[in-house]
Amino acid sequence: MVAICDIVKKNDDDSAATAATSDDNSTAMVRKNSFVVSCKIINHRSTTNKTTKKLSLTSSNKMPFFRPSLFSNVPPTIRFCLHDENKVQKPKKSIRKLLKWRHNSLTPRVIRRALLNSHFEIVDADSRFWIGYWGRHWKTPDFRQLLPYQKVNHFAGAFNLGRKDKLWTNIDRLSSKNVKNGEFSLLMPKTYILPHDLSLLKQKMSQDGQLTPYILKPPASARGTGIHVVHRSSQIPRKKSLVAQTYIYNPLLLYGSKFDLRIYVYVTSFNPLKIYLYQEGLVRFASVKYSKCLSTITNRLMHLTNYSLNKSAAQDENIENRSETGVKWSLTKFWNHLKHMGKDVDKLQNEIIDLIIKTFICCETPINSYMNEQISITRCIKILRFTSSGSPYSANYTTKPWCNVGKDTSLHQKEAFYIETFEKTGKIDPTILDDLTGEDLRILIDLEDEYQRRGDFVRIFPDQEANSRYLHFFETNRYANLLLDEWLNQYFHIRETGLKLLEEHCKRKAHVATKRCD
Template structure:
């Protein structure tokens, strides 16, 4: 049967399985007779409906059944007896179809039969999937209530079949960078790079060590065998080569097999639905937070920034060009269109795509399409030009936490030029090589000039540092420009932090599990004013030149070091001590493996009361009300957050912290609610930014006593106070204990303050009438208890 199947593959033409109108393949009658197993049972009523649909589409039932049976037979019963040529032909004619929808994000619990075909080796994927481009993986997001939108990889067609032996050989090989190019070191070939320890000890006592990711010119030293076999990283369809190289150099095993698919430490993949984050283990870390599509989708980014613009003014949040989201803003767009002349250009974009797909510059109303959602944006026709050419800036932003908010801006980045000279004439609007700067578009232009020199100001792509040098030579105030860009980045992240925090609290088990690398695309106008074009939640790390490697190689290693990975919790205390001795860790580290208490979300009653009191003080809006008192009595949860914060600062090389800083407190008013840990870091920066040594000494004294590891246990009767998964330190009412029926034991002032806080939140979140229904005259405590349980 295999020979006949191969013969069928030779005689038939490829069929697009997505297009039902394509003429089905003609299969010899003998093959049809051999493929007689019936299709899966379908109810008669549904069968009739299918027949009607097929009749309308012009697809006969017989030919459709023949095609289904043939492809199923070939897919399910491929045998190694086929020769390599026949196997390739079968792959081309009948590509393996994953069990899940290609348009949906890769689930953590993806069936391993699919994962094996999706995450084998670099050669398994076309360039558009593995490296993408200097733009980003495409997102075809479909909103489903409050769920995260689904993502799809543009250009994905099929995966070529690779033998298990070949995949294993490729995965077992290492990678290195030479002369700015990433090259693969084949099995048996010697890696001459110097060794570097991959263990980094915390600056505080009684904290487990971190995994250190060495620079590209070095490789990690060998680890004990028991430890090395548990260093597992889950591959995905978009894990770029530069990430794989950093992982292999550190000693990670890139896994995809069924037995290991759920036992991994980290993954670099697509954004998932929020609910899928709840399937992560507390010890697993991925490169996304739930809900960051709030700033990654063009339509939601505009909605969030627009809210703050209305509240705080255009001077504060007017850095995004005027935008209309169709079809919702169709009337508003029509009014604005009538006020402008016909020679005013507009730019239209799909709300959730990248790499320049679907972007057009128009100036006539009939050029708008009402068939699908669109983002219509004011086109900035006064861009800053270099050599008469338009360009934009790609800046990389790392967020290690949303509560407290910690933002880092990478000092280097990419400057991407259009291929042809800029023109403001209406007749040039249809030429994407003039008006669009996306690399995936301009690389196809004959006038695109490749640049391999990271320090040169030439070609169609520069490094960001080269641009700053160029602007300084032109007399521009680069420091002022950088300050505006930092302001733009912080306000953009703040615009979506409320939703992200709610989804994090609902779906994450610990504070260890997430970090996020964002790509900000910024345009400069003739006055060197930065304009935000979009935010990419999956910026491409594809390195097609030495210039790319110069920027993205150090970037990904510093991202991993700032994200702070721990060794897996797989060993008993005796084994951990043995490994510490082998690796030469002499400092008192407590546990060698990850200690879950460091990232616990459980709060004691004393911690809850302090959070409640500080946030009540913050209601006044006066910073001095809580600035001094919040650091007076540091609780275990405070020490843990401060220790994490200070440990991150030791890994800053090319990243610069832009939030929190001693001056960043002015951004707190833009947040949806005051968040306790944001106030804590603000007070810490205010007090110890000029005397960091004193603050570090104070924290280490607490860590020596083990206070940071004091986490209350959850009792079976529920008596111990816990932070529920859906609660957050920004809403102190959730931490207020319900009043007992005999309220005489509680001071009247405390009751008054807490009831006032509950009433304020009820008025802003529910309604005054709802509060009154549950708070009849003379029984305020009843309404208070109701709201505490809400």
């Protein structure tokens, strides 16, 4: 039996910050809950053994080490605990010796403590055997070195989400394909990629006049590093790699200060696309009250909301016009504040979810292309943080524990048939759920097991109500997305019936791979 776990990582800008502030409940809980959704033990024979069954039973006040699947003959998941939670039961030595985590200096303290509390051993970076890694993004070819039981906290090609220039390129591409309805035009402000678009930007600034400021950002940095607000083209570096956007000069203010929303999004798979939204988050404030005066345009504490910039300034009594809010609220406090003001919170939340789903749709084609090229078995997950302006900032994870199954001709034919039917009619043929293959069953089992252990996450895609709206936006129609859509269409409201159907297949081991893992 081989232990496999799927972890979530925020992007590099928060790794160091969180290591220093690991007691922050919001970031700690989102990471812990992400462990729960995707951590799985793989038995290469796809059956649970007696040891697994014993450890799934509660024999003391400690939590069971394994969380059983909903289905027979399906591997369980590892149960992770934070450092201040009751430890899980210690597994037998034969399992414990497999729980190796590769050391990296960027692994946040909250993750290291959770690993140790869950009976993992953190081993040297040059160790040959490990099952989990959390660190900087790998170079694309490095993903080919991953073994079937190893997990890393990045997707191959994730820079298509994490880099602001790549993100804009992907959004702009899909926006141009949906010009009539303008579905993607508001996901991200018009962005100029410098120095390539420098002449276009200067022309636009000349038309706008000096009263229109622009914000300049490095395409791949974070924590407020390298961000500047300018209002003259002469202030723009001529050769530096940057992205430029019109600065929102009349922003929504709270108690006179700028703010943004930090919303955590967890992706367990890109094929099929599965997205979870964490129910808690952060509201970040600038530490100095906002002013439209151009003379304040260089005041980063007024114009930027990054916590790393504002956390110390908020306590400095010598700073004029300090914000009255502090530098952070919980998202729950913010929603309650809006409700008290009579605002339609449900509408705003639905608009944010719409933004999130569309952003992933814009980027799923290039990411799937990299994943298919570099990784034979899906073993990545990703967490992103979306701000209120619609600009996602990347972070990472790891996922799929199933053995790789070679696809025979009949399976290719089935997939091609249902994809072609959807493309011609715009509807999914309900017979897609007839004669489910082993691979079909594994996809559906993963969906239901993940949903069962979702904790404080909400699955926003696939969704039984939203899918019909979004599927036609995908550049590539993928069989697995169609399969999950029809499954939820038929069984979401009668879930027990669907679970019984899957259980019947699992008892017969119809889901078990018949070909060797790569």
